[in-house]
Amino acid sequence: MRIVVQSAPFDFGAEAQGFASGHKDMGAIVTFTGVVRDLEGDTLDRMVIEHYPGMTEKALEKIATEAMSRWGLGDALVIHRFGELRPGDMIMMVATAAPHRVDAFDAAEYLMDYLKSRAPFWKQEFTSDGGAWVAAKDEDEDALKRW
Amino acid sequence: MRIVVQSAPFDFGAEAQGFASGHKDMGAIVTFTGVVRDLEGDTLDRMVIEHYPGMTEKALEKIATEAMSRWGLGDALVIHRFGELRPGDMIMMVATAAPHRVDAFDAAEYLMDYLKSRAPFWKQEFTSDGGAWVAAKDEDEDALKRW
Amino acid sequence: MTITVLYFAWVRERIGLPKETVETTAATVMDLVEELRAREERYAMAFSDLSALRVAVDQDLTEFDATLDGVREVAFFPPMTGG
C-alpha cells in the first residue's frame, strides 16, 4: 500500500506499470485517473487544489487500509496532487490489485467515492472571471451509502 | 477506439499513459489489466490462449462500439493477447475515458463482462499433469444480465 | 453447398482437426450437427451435449436453430473464457 500527496506531476504510465508488475497471485489490476476538465461553456484557466497537510495523508491511509482488508487486496495505491493544475493535467490516480476483477473494480470505486468526499481537498476553478470554489455534489455524498 | 489482438506482450505503462494523455474533456480514465495467476495448490507452468482470428476482432469491435455509445465515451481501448503466457504475464487490458467517473467505471466493467463470455478466446492451463481447458463460470454468464 | 466448418478448444481436440470443408444440404446449424454426428464416433462425442457448445455463423454468435442460407463459415466451440 502506498499513499502519495504531492504538488508535482506524477508519471501515470510508470506508476501504472510499476503497480501492475510482479503480481503472480493477483489476476486483476484496476486504475482510475482523474484529469482536469475544461469547463462547459467557459474556458478554465487553471484549477488550484488546497488540502490539509497531515490530515490528508491520515484520511487517505484510513480509506486505503479499509479497502485493502474489505476486498482482500494484494496492493493499493493512491496518488493525489495539490496546488495549481491546468486542463488536461492529471489530478490523481488510484490503483487496486485483487485476485478477481469484481473485487478490483469495487475497491477502486470505493477508494474514489471516499476520496471525493472524505479526504480534505478543495478545488478552486479560475476563469477570466476569477476564482470559484467547486461545490460538493449531493450525488457524491449519496455514493457513499452503497458501501 | 482501438482494438488490438496479438501474441506479443504489450507495454501496459506506455499504453495507459498514451490512452490517458491529452483528454481535456474527459475527466475520468479507467484501466483494467488481467494477469496470469498461479494456480491454488498447484504450479502453473504456462497458459495457452486460443482464439478465432477474424471473429475475435469483430466481436471486440462490437463490444467496444456498444460501450462507446452507451456511456458517451471519449475513447476506448482493448488489447488481448493469445498464445503462450506465464504466471505474472499480462493477458489483456481495457481502458475507458469518460467525462465522469461512474461512466468510465461502468463502461470498463461492461467491456470486461462481455469480453469474458462473448469474445472467442479459450484458455488452457498447463501444469506438470498436462493441459486442462479452463471452464466458463456461471457467474461470468450471470454478470451479463445487469447490462 | 460448401461450408467451411471450424472447431476450437476441446471441440477441435475431440474431432482432431481445426477446420474442414463440408459439402452439405443442411438447412440449419442443427441439421449440420446431425450430419456431422452421423459421420464418425469422434463427431458424435464432440456433439454429444449441445448445451456445452456454442456456435457462430459467419463469425457471429447464434443459436443451433439458425439457418445456413447463404452461410459460408460455421464454427463450433465451448463457452468462451476471455479476459
Next chain:
Amino acid sequence: MTITVLYFAWVRERIGLPKETVETTAATVMDLVEELRAREERYAMAFSDLSALRVAVDQDLTEFDATLDGVREVAFFPPMTGG
C-alpha cells in the same frame, strides 16, 4: 486551554487567515464556534450556516457536538471535493 484552529477553502477566505491559536474554555466544538461567532462579523459570517461546514478534531472528521477535552487542533472547512 490552547487550541490551534485551522480554516480551509472559503472558510479561510472569509475569516482571512489560515490558522490561529485560540485560548478557550469551550467544552465542545459548538461552544468554540459560539465563541468565534461572538468575536467579529467575519467569523459570524463564516459560521452562519453550519450545515455548509465540516469539522475535524485532531485531524479526524467529527460532529459539532464533539468534545474538546484533550484536543489540540480543530479545523473548519466546506464539504470536501477531492478526486
